[in-house]
Amino acid sequence: MDVTHIIESLNDAQRQAVTAPSQSILVLAGAGSGKTRVLVHRIAWIIKTQDLSSQSILAVTFTNKAATEMRGRIEKLLDYSAQAMWVGTFHGLAHRLLRRHAHEAGLPEAFQVIDSDDQLRMIKRLLKALALDEARWPPRQVQGYINGHKEEGRRARHMPETGDLYQRQMLTLYREYEQTCMRSGLVDFAELLLRVHELLRDNEKLLQFYKQRFLHVHVDEFQDTNTIQYAWLRLLTEGKNNLFVVGDDDQSIYGWRGAKIENIYSFQSDYPNHLVVRLEQNYRSTANILNAANALIVNNQGRMGKELWTEDGDGEPISLYAAFNEQDEAYFVVERIKKWVELGGLRSEAAILYRSNVQSRLFEERLMSGGIPYRVYGGLRFFERAEIKNALAYLHLIAHANNDSAFERVINIPNRGIGPKTIEDLRSVARDERISLWQAVNKLVLSGVITARTKRVLNSFIDVINNLIEQAEGLALHEKVQRAVEHTGLIDFHKKEKGEKGEARVENLQELVNAARQFDYEEDNTEGLNELDLFLAHAALESGEMQGDQYDDCVQLMTLHSAKGLEFKLVFIVGVEEGLFPSPRSIEDPSRLEEERRLCYVGITRAMQILYLSYAESRRIYGRDTYPKCSRFIKEIPSDKIQEIRMGATISRPVSMAKSGFSPRQQKTAFQLGQRVSHVKFGEGVVLQVEGEGAQERVQVNFTAVGMKWLMLAYAKLEAIA
DNA sequence: TTGTTCCAGCTTTTT
DNA sequence: GCTGGAACAA
Numbered sequence: 001m002d003v004t005h006i007i008e009s010l011n012d013a014q015r016q017a018v019t020a021p022s023q024s025i026l027v028l029a030g031a032g033s034g035k036t037r038v039l040v041h042r043i044a045w046i047i048k049t050q051d052l053s054s055q056s057i058l059a060v061t062f063t064n065k066a067a068t069e070m071r072g073r074i075e076k077l078l079d080y081s082a083q084a085m086w087v088g089t090f091h092g093l094a095h096r097l098l099r100r101h102a103h104e105a106g107l108p109e110a111f112q113v114i115d116s117d118d119q120l121r122m123i124k125r126l127l128k129a130l131a132l133d134e135a136r137w138p139p140r141q142v143q144g145y146i147n148g149h150k151e152e153g154r155r156a157r158h159m160p161e162t163g164d165l166y167q168r169q170m171l172t173l174y175r176e177y178e179q180t181c182m183r184s185g186l187v188d189f190a191e192l193l194l195r196v197h198e199l200l201r202d203n204e205k206l207l208q209f210y211k212q213r214f215l216h217v218h219v220d221e222f223q224d225t226n227t228i229q230y231a232w233l234r235l236l237t238e239g240k241n242n243l244f245v246v247g248d249d250d251q252s253i254y255g256w257r258g259a260k261i262e263n264i265y266s267f268q269s270d271y272p273n274h275l276v277v278r279l280e281q282n283y284r285s286t287a288n289i290l291n292a293a294n295a296l297i298v299n300n301q302g303r304m305g306k307e308l309w310t311e312d313g314d315g316e317p318i319s320l321y322a323a324f325n326e327q328d329e330a331y332f333v334v335e336r337i338k339k340w341v342e343l344g345g346l347r348s349e350a351a352i353l354y355r356s357n358v359q360s361r362l363f364e365e366r367l368m369s370g371g372i373p374y375r376v377y378g379g380l381r382f383f384e385r386a387e388i389k390n391a392l393a394y395l396h397l398i399a400h401a402n403n404d405s406a407f408e409r410v411i412n413i414p415n416r417g418i419g420p421k422t423i424e425d426l427r428s429v430a431r432d433e434r435i436s437l438w439q440a441v442n443k444l445v446l447s448g449v450i451t452a453r454t455k456r457v458l459n460s461f462i463d464v465i466n467n468l469i470e471q472a473e474g475l476a477l478h479e480k481v482q483r484a485v486e487h488t489g490l491i492d493f494h495k496k497e498k499g500e501k502g503e504a505r506v507e508n509l510q511e512l513v514n515a516a517r518q519f520d521y522e523e524d525n526t527e528g529l530n531e532l533d534l535f536l537a538h539a540a541l542e543s544g545e546m547q548g549d550q551y552d553d554c555v556q557l558m559t560l561h562s563a564k565g566l567e568f569k570l571v572f573i574v575g576v577e578e579g580l581f582p583s584p585r586s587i588e589d590p591s592r593l594e595e596e597r598r599l600c601y602v603g604i605t606r607a608m609q610i611l612y613l614s615y616a617e618s619r620r621i622y623g624r625d626t627y628p629k630c631s632r633f634i635k636e637i638p639s640d641k642i643q644e645i646r647m648g649a650t651i652s653r654p655v656s657m658a659k660s661g662f663s664p665r666q667q668k669t670a671f672q673l674g675q676r677v678s679h680v681k682f683g684e685g686v687v688l689q690v691e692g693e694g695a696q697e698r699v700q701v702n703f704t705a706v707g708m709k710w711l712m713l714a715y716a717k718l719e720a721i722a
Numbered sequence: 723t724t725g726t727t728c729c730a731g732c733t734t735t736t737t
Numbered sequence: 738g739c740t741g742g743a744a745c746a747a
Contacts, residue, residue, distance in 0.1 A: 063736065091737040115737075134743095135730095189737045224736095257735065356733050358739090378735085419723075541737060561734050583733055599734080622732070623738035 003048045006041055006077060010034075017277040018042045022050075022216075024237075024271035026264070027246040030308045031293070031605035032284030032567065039220055039246050040070060043085075044077040046216050055084035056215040058236070062224055064089055064542045066565075070220070086214070090229050092541055094192040097199065099537075101206060105199045108185040110400050110533060113540040117384065118405055119143060119188045125408065126176055129427065137169065145170050146177055150190035151226045151258040153197060184404045184436065193228045200235045211236060222247030222267075226258035234270065241273060249304045250297050253561060253599045255591070264304065282308045284567050284608050286315025292611075292637045293604040299636050300594045308605070317643040320634065321614040322686070324674035326575075329616045330362040333572050334370050336612065337555055340570055347373060351556040351568040353603050355581040359574065360557050367555060377558035382515075382544030387494060387505040391512055392539055394484040398468050399532050402436035411437075414493035417457045425450070438465075464488055477531045478517035485509045560603045571607035573600075577615045577628035600633045613642075617674070617686045617702055627688070627702045646676075677718045682706050684721065 007015050014034055017027045018041045029035035043057055061067045071087045086093060095113060102109050114122070123139045123146075149159070156175035161168065181187065187195065200207045217237050219225065222245035225233070237243040245267060252261045268274060282290055290308040297303070323329035337350050352363050360376055367374045382388060390413050396406035412418045430440040444450060445458050468487060472480045485491050494505040519535050556568065560581075575581055582596035604611060615630045634642075675687045685703035697713045711718065
């Protein structure tokens, strides 16, 4: 069999990983070293050389995007459709297994998947039901507690009834939450993974079946796996020596949501005969960029160790811009992007990366006033929008009227005159009788203890749902969706909304009908489930593309986190300041600080040709002026790799001008704002404000060593430095 | 039931 | 300094 095309384009290390004999393999793949390529080629290689059916392959990723891309590339390499191959996200695959084996897993056949937003709402409702104060038991904290334990594989019933009030209360909440979910047949994201783990662990026959089926198991972004995901992989591969994982400990940036870098170490002890392959040759960035990244990351302890190199030249030095303030920073970046475009670069080749989403605003404003198209990543995705979730809630009720979560969401949307009082009554009936809200409302309208008005409005809701259920019979999926958005009054409700918002929402609802029409039933369906259930699961598991047209030539704005896996010719990492990046919440804790450093490493290694780092001498945060210091990460990069950019006179502008827009103008004072100065006693600093005239003239200087000082110019011997 | 005001809180994000 | 949610008034 001719397999040369699979390996001929690979370098030595890549080829070693791809062609290694069957055994457990850990590929430590540096940024831009061809990680996905190795994974894809390995799978193709295995299938070809061992003459396997593609159904013997299991490949797991974290995002749907990565899964889709991987499948596409494998099919292209093999030149046939590998429909039977299980390629998907941990959650997607877990969902598929649970659908197949709902009964064995102890779930109702019609279980429904809820996303984190639904989960949070449920927790809030639970707190209300238990009469607990949200201020004392913050819902997000409860959510974190529940998910945290699930990710570690712990059920409420496994946990000891000990500890302080806090511990016991949280445990109660966890237990109640589990019960509520079970009653309504709801499964959250963490539950998908935990259930599957329990299913395989406790069901020897099933486990053996899947162990025999999946001859080779592959994992992408292995450094991001959490405890339960790793345990799941362990079950499937134990004793079989067939686990192939690709990851980069230096790019582990999701520790805060449960990812365990330690899994990389565990792998090495759990699979004694494993092979480790390092991919260190980088095909993305210039040597200067790689050297900076290498120099930064060596400051972390306990790394697996890896040093990126390239055959390419040094390229441009890395530029560092010390902005006068955050406005100036945005101004500078946008000017450089303009220049890039003038010289023939594409806007889409330029990215502005920041630590936190709030930083995007200034850049957006600058880009907008400069007439430069841009695209901001992040924010609400399609299936997460309120109007979409409302429509989905109606669909959930069609599929499963006892879904309390969906019921509460839309009982009064659009307004039917069902207020909190009535809803509270429904809840108490449901609670007392241990029935669902849907059953409760049906009971209540027959009971005679309510007013005629309440009875009327409740009946109107019951009719809406019953009609939907009756009409749904025999309709195509998109027709069901169509009805759910029209006959419930959702479309009219949003049409009445003033402003463009309403219009956009109506459009989104129509888009939902479209999405349903295009929904590929076959693709997701391997278990003979009904189409509506699958569509709803799809909506929860795949929250939809980010907004905006990818194909337009736009400057890309995103957080450093979302930049992982991407590359751009021109990269700006902005706000590289102590207290912003690293974030103040991470500074105290060494392991979190290391994660911030890895985040910086991820950012640097996104750049192919040109990298700018910038920070501001003065920045408004939450309405207060702060005078941050340049980030320690900048200092960890050898200064000979960095070229400092001084704008000198051209950037000087008073603070008041900075606020009202930019018209750079010369100051008549002795010192320009932003001017670097030196003081005999205080050392070096930057002029931030100038006040008064003549003998009364004072300047505010931020000194590197001693911080902010106001100095009388007449007395202080300040010297300008270049 | 809707609109207004007040107040806390405020990384990162996929599924 | 802005936002989302909750408490309040009309």
